[in-house]
Amino acid sequence: MEPSAFDTLFRALGDPTRRALFERLARSELTVRALTDGAGISQPAVSKHLAILKGAGLVLDRPQGRETHYRADPKGLAPLLDWMRLHETLWAGSFDRLDDLLKRMDQ
Amino acid sequence: MEPSAFDTLFRALGDPTRRALFERLARSELTVRALTDGAGISQPAVSKHLAILKGAGLVLDRPQGRETHYRADPKGLAPLLDWMRLHETLWAGSFDRLDDLLKRMDQ
């Protein structure tokens, strides 16, 4: 069976290195070179991670000349919300924390 | 470096088989035997998945005689909320959907 959107999303976020890249891209758009500097791994490794993040819909690329700019895609996390909605009953205990999150986002 | 709580949680949820087990346990408490029937994999494989889910704090076990009952732990998903809070800015676009979720949980 082909992997679901949940699979690709969870798997993409499952790797710490990949999640670190995503978190950097959440703050600002960066080129592959900029991402490689400070990532502690080679440039091809970074490119592979970016391809996976892109495949999961977490990241968008913007080629410009010889460099490619990457940025996080807000819509990429939507399946996470969908999955949580499937398990609302589990959330009762965490409700107040989620409420806090919403309040902070609202202001 | 030792893996963070995020790592263990995301990795635990990253495997489809494991997520399926977790989803079944979200609905009702089940024994290893009950989980194995209908999982499509061997009993030792199920036990290993359960150990990983337990290690991630997603599941609680309750030994009773020769069988062990497992159930989902609501608090296990808390780190997911924490992680989302770290990236609130990314959420602007998904805000209304999260709002929907909260409304449905409130009723």
Add this chain to the structure above:
DNA sequence: TTAATTCATAACCCCCTGGTTATAACAATC
């Protein structure tokens, strides 16, 4: 007490994944 059931662990295997280096394509600069 003997047999059957349930579960966890050990030992093993294969494949997938995350890393590497090498290289090619393309763009910018000299």
Add this chain to the structure above:
DNA sequence: GATTGTTATAACCAGGGGGTTATGAATTAA
């Protein structure tokens, strides 16, 4: 045009992870 810089891909490799069967410990049933 030649060179340098940026990125993606190919080829490869080591390790980890998810599966298996075998087995033992503990509990229940016969």
